[in-house]
Amino acid sequence: MAGRSKNAGRRLLTLKGNRWWFRREIPEVIRKAVGRGRYWQVNLRTGDLRAAQRMRDELERETAETFAAFRSGEVISPVTLSAREQGVVYREAIAAAEDDQQQGPDDWPGMYDISVESAEATAEAFRKPAEREAFLSALHGYEPVDAHLEAYLRLAKVAPKTRKERAGLIGRMAAWAAGQTPRALTLDRIDRRQAGRYVSEVIDKMHPATQTKHLTALRGYWKYLASRGLIDLPPGEPRGAGWPWNDQQLENKGKRVERDSKEAEERAFTEQEVRTLLHSPDPARMREEHIPAIRDALTISLLSGMRLAEIVSLWVEEIREGPDGVGLVFDIQQGKTDAAPRPVPVHPDLTAIVQRRMVGKTGKAWLFHELEKERDPSDTFGKRFARFRKQLGVDDMQPGKRRSLVNFHSARRWFITQARHEGQPRETIADVVGHVPDKKDMTFGVYTRGASPAQMRACVEAVRLPERQWLSA
Known part of the structure; x- marks a missing residue:
C-alpha cells in the first residue's frame, strides 16, 4: 500500500521567504479570459502553515467556482471590466508586488512589475472624469x-x-x-x-x-x-x-425581564386559524388558479413540518417508497441547514394530494408545477399566501412589528407544537423537521444517528388536522 506523501499538506502552497503563497495553475482554455498569466497566485501573508492550509482550502473552492464561471460564460473578460473593477485589479497586483520582497522560484513569471505611479498614469486613458475617479478610488481602496x-x-x-x-x-x-x-x-x-x-x-x-x-x-x-x-x-x-x-x-442580550415587557414573537397558527385557512370559502379577490396550490402546500406543511422552500421545489422523483417499506416519503435533498436533507414520511391524509399532483408527471417534473417557471418560487408563493390569509382574516400585526406574527412558517410551528402535545420525543421531532442536532447534548447530538424510519413515521402520523365541523357550527 502506497504511503501518503509528506508534502500532501502543502498542496497548492509555496513558501517564499517567510510567507506562504497560494499558487494554482489556470486551465489553458480560459487563461486568456482570466487575464492572470499561467498561475493564480495569492500572497496569504502568513508564515503559519495551518493558517495557510485553511486559507488554501477556501481559495481552492473559490477558484474552482471562478474557473467554472469563466467556462460557462458567466464571467466577462477583463477587457470589458468597468473602471472601478480595473482599479481593483491594479490594487490587488500592487499589493502582491509590495508583499513579495523575497526572490521567488525561477519558474515564477514576473506578474507584478507595476507601481502606484504607473497605475495612476493609466487613469488618463479614461475619457470621462467619473470613470477616472472610479478607477482611482478603487486603486487606492476608497470604495x-x-x-x-x-x-x-x-x-x-x-x-x-x-x-x-x-x-x-x-x-x-x-x-x-x-x-x-x-x-x-x-x-x-x-x-x-x-x-x-x-x-x-x-x-x-x-x-x-x-x-x-x-x-x-x-x-x-x-x-x-x-x-x-x-x-x-x-x-x-x-x-x-x-x-x-x-x-x-x-x-x-441578558436584560432583566420586567412585567409586561415580553416582546411578541412569531407563533404557530391556532386551531381556529388552521380551520379558517383550510375550509373557508375561497377569497373573492384571489386568482382562482392560485388557491389549490396554496391549500395543498399549506396542508403538506401542517402535516409534515416542512419548510416553504422544501415543499414548492419538490420534484416527482423525490417522492418515493420509504426505507420502512410501509409508505411514501418526501426525500428532501437540499435545504437551509446541513440537517435539511432527510426523508419525511408522507402523512396518510396527504396521500390524495400527492397522488393527484403526480398524475402524468415523472422524474424532475415539479410537484407544484404552477411555480416551475417563477424566478423565485418561494418568494412568489409566500406573497400569494400572505394575500390569501389576510383576505380570510388570519393576521396578527402588533405595534412596533413590521411583520405579522403569523405567516406560512406558522404551519411548521403548528406541526412541531402538535407533535410535542402528542408526546413525541423532542429528538424525533427535530429529525422530522430537519433541525440541527444540539452538539452540547453528547447522547443525542453526537452519538446517535437519528430517529428510525418507524419513529419518524409515528411522529408524523401522530399529528391530526382540526375537525372541519367547527366552521359550520
Whole structure:
C-alpha cells in the first residue's frame, strides 16, 4: 500500500521567504479570459502553515467556482471590466508586488512589475472624469462598503433566501456608512472603532435574533474581503475572524425581564386559524388558479413540518417508497441547514394530494408545477399566501412589528407544537423537521444517528388536522 506523501499538506502552497503563497495553475482554455498569466497566485501573508492550509482550502473552492464561471460564460473578460473593477485589479497586483520582497522560484513569471505611479498614469486613458475617479478610488481602496457585495453573494454557500437577507443587511450597513458626515465611510475607513459605532447606533436596537443575523452577515462579507486582499487587516488579525466585527458586544442580550415587557414573537397558527385557512370559502379577490396550490402546500406543511422552500421545489422523483417499506416519503435533498436533507414520511391524509399532483408527471417534473417557471418560487408563493390569509382574516400585526406574527412558517410551528402535545420525543421531532442536532447534548447530538424510519413515521402520523365541523357550527 502506497504511503501518503509528506508534502500532501502543502498542496497548492509555496513558501517564499517567510510567507506562504497560494499558487494554482489556470486551465489553458480560459487563461486568456482570466487575464492572470499561467498561475493564480495569492500572497496569504502568513508564515503559519495551518493558517495557510485553511486559507488554501477556501481559495481552492473559490477558484474552482471562478474557473467554472469563466467556462460557462458567466464571467466577462477583463477587457470589458468597468473602471472601478480595473482599479481593483491594479490594487490587488500592487499589493502582491509590495508583499513579495523575497526572490521567488525561477519558474515564477514576473506578474507584478507595476507601481502606484504607473497605475495612476493609466487613469488618463479614461475619457470621462467619473470613470477616472472610479478607477482611482478603487486603486487606492476608497470604495463604498458594498462595492464587492455582488461578488461575495455569488460565492456564498447559503440558501437563496439567506443570500437575499444578507444582501439587505450588508446593504443597510453600506447605506449607513455612505450617509456619514462630513465624509462618507469607505471600505478603507471601516475599522474597529467605526464598526463599534455601527453596532451601538444600529444593531443594538434590533431584536437579539436579528442582531445575530446582522453580525453574521457582516463577518462573512469582511472575511471575503480579507481573503481577496480587498481590505488591510491590522497586524496579528487572522483573516478568518471577521475583523472588525468579531467580539463586538451586544447590549440587548441578558436584560432583566420586567412585567409586561415580553416582546411578541412569531407563533404557530391556532386551531381556529388552521380551520379558517383550510375550509373557508375561497377569497373573492384571489386568482382562482392560485388557491389549490396554496391549500395543498399549506396542508403538506401542517402535516409534515416542512419548510416553504422544501415543499414548492419538490420534484416527482423525490417522492418515493420509504426505507420502512410501509409508505411514501418526501426525500428532501437540499435545504437551509446541513440537517435539511432527510426523508419525511408522507402523512396518510396527504396521500390524495400527492397522488393527484403526480398524475402524468415523472422524474424532475415539479410537484407544484404552477411555480416551475417563477424566478423565485418561494418568494412568489409566500406573497400569494400572505394575500390569501389576510383576505380570510388570519393576521396578527402588533405595534412596533413590521411583520405579522403569523405567516406560512406558522404551519411548521403548528406541526412541531402538535407533535410535542402528542408526546413525541423532542429528538424525533427535530429529525422530522430537519433541525440541527444540539452538539452540547453528547447522547443525542453526537452519538446517535437519528430517529428510525418507524419513529419518524409515528411522529408524523401522530399529528391530526382540526375537525372541519367547527366552521359550520
